[in-house]
Amino acid sequence: VTYWRLVLAWEGTHFHGWQLQPGVRTIQMEVEGALSKLLNQGRVRVVASGRTDSGVHARQQFVSFSTTQTRTPDSIVSGLNHFLPEDVVCLAAHPAPDGFDARHSTRRKCYQYRILARPIRCPNRRNFAWHIRKKLDIPRMSDAIQVFVGTHDFRSFQASGCSATNSVRTLKSARLEQHQDEVHLYFIGNGFLRYQVRNMVGTLVEIGLDKRDPDELSRILAARDRTKAGMTAPAHGLWLDWVEYLEGENEKGD
Amino acid sequence: VTYWRLVLAWEGTHFHGWQLQPGVRTIQMEVEGALSKLLNQGRVRVVASGRTDSGVHARQQFVSFSTTQTRTPDSIVSGLNHFLPEDVVCLAAHPAPDGFDARHSTRRKCYQYRILARPIRCPNRRNFAWHIRKKLDIPRMSDAIQVFVGTHDFRSFQASGCSATNSVRTLKSARLEQHQDEVHLYFIGNGFLRYQVRNMVGTLVEIGLDKRDPDELSRILAARDRTKAGMTAPAHGLWLDWVEYLEGENEKGD
Numbered sequence: 001v002t003y004w005r006l007v008l009a010w011e012g013t014h015f016h017g018w019q020l021q022p023g024v025r026t027i028q029m030e031v032e033g034a035l036s037k038l039l040n041q042g043r044v045r046v047v048a049s050g051r052t053d054s055g056v057h058a059r060q061q062f063v064s065f066s067t068t069q070t071r072t073p074d075s076i077v078s079g080l081n082h083f084l085p086e087d088v089v090c091l092a093a094h095p096a097p098d099g100f101d102a103r104h105s106t107r108r109k110c111y112q113y114r115i116l117a118r119p120i121r122c123p124n125r126r127n128f129a130w131h132i133r134k135k136l137d138i139p140r141m142s143d144a145i146q147v148f149v150g151t152h153d154f155r156s157f158q159a160s161g162c163s164a165t166n167s168v169r170t171l172k173s174a175r176l177e178q179h180q181d182e183v184h185l186y187f188i189g190n191g192f193l194r195y196q197v198r199n200m201v202g203t204l205v206e207i208g209l210d211k212r213d214p215d216e217l218s219r220i221l222a223a224r225d226r227t228k229a230g231m232t233a234p235a236h237g238l239w240l241d242w243v244e245y246l247e248g249e250n251e252k253g254d
Numbered sequence: 255v256t257y258w259r260l261v262l263a264w265e266g267t268h269f270h271g272w273q274l275q276p277g278v279r280t281i282q283m284e285v286e287g288a289l290s291k292l293l294n295q296g297r298v299r300v301v302a303s304g305r306t307d308s309g310v311h312a313r314q315q316f317v318s319f320s321t322t323q324t325r326t327p328d329s330i331v332s333g334l335n336h337f338l339p340e341d342v343v344c345l346a347a348h349p350a351p352d353g354f355d356a357r358h359s360t361r362r363k364c365y366q367y368r369i370l371a372r373p374i375r376c377p378n379r380r381n382f383a384w385h386i387r388k389k390l391d392i393p394r395m396s397d398a399i400q401v402f403v404g405t406h407d408f409r410s411f412q413a414s415g416c417s418a419t420n421s422v423r424t425l426k427s428a429r430l431e432q433h434q435d436e437v438h439l440y441f442i443g444n445g446f447l448r449y450q451v452r453n454m455v456g457t458l459v460e461i462g463l464d465k466r467d468p469d470e471l472s473r474i475l476a477a478r479d480r481t482k483a484g485m486t487a488p489a490h491g492l493w494l495d496w497v498e499y500l501e502g503e504n505e506k507g508d
Contacts, residue, residue: 009376009377009378010377010378011377011378011380057378077374081374081375086375086377086380087377087378087380088377089374089375089376089377090374091374120331120335120343120344120345121335121340121343122263122343123263123264123265123340123341123342123343124263124264124265124311124341124382126265126340126341128378
């Protein structure tokens with residue numbers, strides 16, 4: 001049996017997220033389907049470094065699988081891309097150590113959140129950035145985002161339905177960049193709770209719109225109560241930007 | 255009667271081009287429909303600075319119309335955007351001189367052609383750039399593009415079915431820029447023949463792929479024969495970047 005690590009990218013617009021679910025189109029379904037055609041065998045199970053929700057995009061996601069067949073990296077990449085639909089792609093395939101599992105080998109990942117900050121919407125970016133019409137106070141948001149950095153109980157920013165046993169996570173860095181009419185927020189951490197990034201972004205936007213005071217953030221964290229934080233930012237602005245491995249390998253996608 | 259100049263932008267992916275045609279979805283149809291709802295009257299005729307084909311995008315296109323109603327620019331912009339679908343937007347509305355017609359008042363326009371130059375496709379750019387897998391000789395293309403600059407009979411680069419009486423056009427400038435994995439070609443001129451940009455790009459790509467010698471270009475121009483030039487580049491890489499007016503006004507879209 002040989003183990004493989006795939007590097008994938010996708011546009012999330014027409015997917016119901018990563019995870020296999022009956023009756024809907026998911027990325028896992030397409031990748032397993034393409035692998036099963038490529039290897040000409042039954043279901044091939046793949047494991048991702050983490051799940052992503054409906055509408056969320058990925059520039060670089062790692063996925064592991066194993067097979068008893070002997071293949072070259074090039075034949076896996078070109079074969080998979082032959083069978084994959086146009087909104088998901090395999091960027092690379094690397095042989096991995098025995099027993100390799102993408103979920104447990106992830107060291108860090110970076111999420112990017114794109115905001116289109118201008119009065120009028122943009123047709124060709126409608127699925128790729130959250131459009132905010134009103135003026136955002138960028139320095140205020142840029143200061144506030146730093147409150148999230150460090151090890152915190154992020155329960156207030158966890159999806160309301162979700163109850164992870166442990167909601168303590170370490171955010172290694174967070175930053176804001178402005179590029180013309182877009183604001184890009186980057187969050188790097190070892191792991192994220194469900195909706196954590198989108199809830200942090202929604203709260204930061206409320207701060208940028210002067211609907212909420214930046215001082216509230218530490219009180220919201222301390223409250224460990226989802227109802228204290230702001231709105232959930234829409235999925236279509238969220239990008240899984242890159243994932244870093246225990247081995248220290250890292251490729252940049254897109 | 256007051257005359258207006260609208261600034262529009264759209265993603266061309268799901269449109270059969272600009273021009274009204276029975277049974278298909280066109281940008282003109284959507285804009286006239288939205289204006290007719292906004293002004294609450296029958297058909298409102300609009301004139302664009304030029305037609306664009308199926309799949310071609312626009313960051314900034316000028317469109318003129320007239321009405322007997324009194325409106326403010328802001329109410330036209332917000333009203334139109336309320337009625338327009340998500341893949342077309344009105345960026346601005348300006349009062350125009352009496353008898354103003356967007357078609358006859360265009361001084362210059364700039365087309366951008368985006369090429370994704372890397373071995374593997376990119377899901378979220380699949381509708382916005384032409385994917386070329388093989389390595390392109392960029393300096394060679396950058397030199398060759400200059401041959402097009404000036405006043406020439408572009409008959410060899412005109413759509414084969416089309417027979418404009420006069421196929422002489424002036425290309426004021428042409429340039430190539432590289433941005434990471436993309437190559438952007440810009441063409442500025444007072445007017446373009448149907449498929450002219452896409453046929454010039456297709457021929458330049460054949461030069462970049464070493465399938466054709468750069469010296470051929472002047473012979474192709476002189477031949478005035480469509481069969482001498484290269485392939486037609488696909489529509490989805492083409493962007494109407496900006497349009498300039500006789501009045502010298504110019505706004506940058508997107």
